[in-house]
Amino acid sequence: MPMSSPARPVLLLTRPRADSRRFAAMLPEWRAVISPILRIVGVDHDGVALRDAPGLVFTSAHAVAAAGPGQGRLAICVGGHTAQVARAAGFAVRTGTGSAEGLLPLIRDAGVPLIHPHGRHLARELPVPGVVVYDQQPVPLTRDAQALLAGDAPVVLPLFSPRSARLAADAARGARAALWPVAISEAARAAWDAPAAGHAVAGRPDAAAMVAAIRNLPVAEQ
Incomplete structure (x- = not known):
């Protein structure tokens, strides 16, 4: 009787839907x-302070709308996608390297007062005043995702933050499928505490490096 081929691996994307579709x-x-x-x-916040701020620091595209029209104001953005959203809103953009560390020299050289609108759960504090403008609320996995974890195909989980890594690990605990977490940073990798068949960390903290890390997984060759 011929041996069956191993099941092809599947991506389980756990970011908000628009972000996941873009990554897929x-x-x-x-x-x-x-x-x-x-x-x-x-969440409720001081919108006037953000609209009047001469400069903003954006570590997520989700915060851009809360700052009001850009009108040529400075926006220091963590990476390319956030910069694209801020530019479309009318900000004069300076783009970092994809990490909080990459923002520090841009913040130091900004030349204007800055405010950092961000989510309630922040991976790292920055040396500028912050305003919470949104919450990141946990959501249970869909039935399709639960079925995937209970199946035979290896599951590759891109992890884009330490908090999402912790939530994904909790949701995937006890999975039958072989799990391959791929983290955008060492901090995100360290936050994964569920079993794994293997793992990888992106060479840079951006989506393109995450794609490269996924394609280089041993399981990707199945």
Whole structure:
């Protein structure tokens, strides 16, 4: 009786739906199941202070709308996608390297007072005043995602923050499928505390490096 081929690995994408769809489009050769593990919910904040701020620091594209029209104001952005959203809103953008550390020299050289609008759960404090403008609320996995974890195919989980890594690990604990977490940073990798068949860390903290790390996984060759 001929041996069956091993099941092809599947991506389990747990970022908010629009972010997950954008990432899935970067890996068109992979089957992807989207199951956001967080939802972004706006919270009450001092909108006037943000609209009047001469400069903003954005560590997530989700914070840009809360700052009001850019009108040529300075926006220091963590990476390319956030910069694209801020530029479309009318900000004069300076782009970092994808990490909080990469923002520090831009903050130091800004030349204007800055405010950092951000989510309630912050991976790292920055040396500028912060305003919480949204919450990242946990969401249970969908039935499709649960079925994937209970199946035979290896599951690759891109992890884009320490908090989402912790939530994904909790949700995946006890999975039958072999799990391959791929983290955007060492901090995100360290936050994963569930069993794993293997793991990888992106060479840079950006989506393109995450794609490269996924394609270089041993399981990707199945």
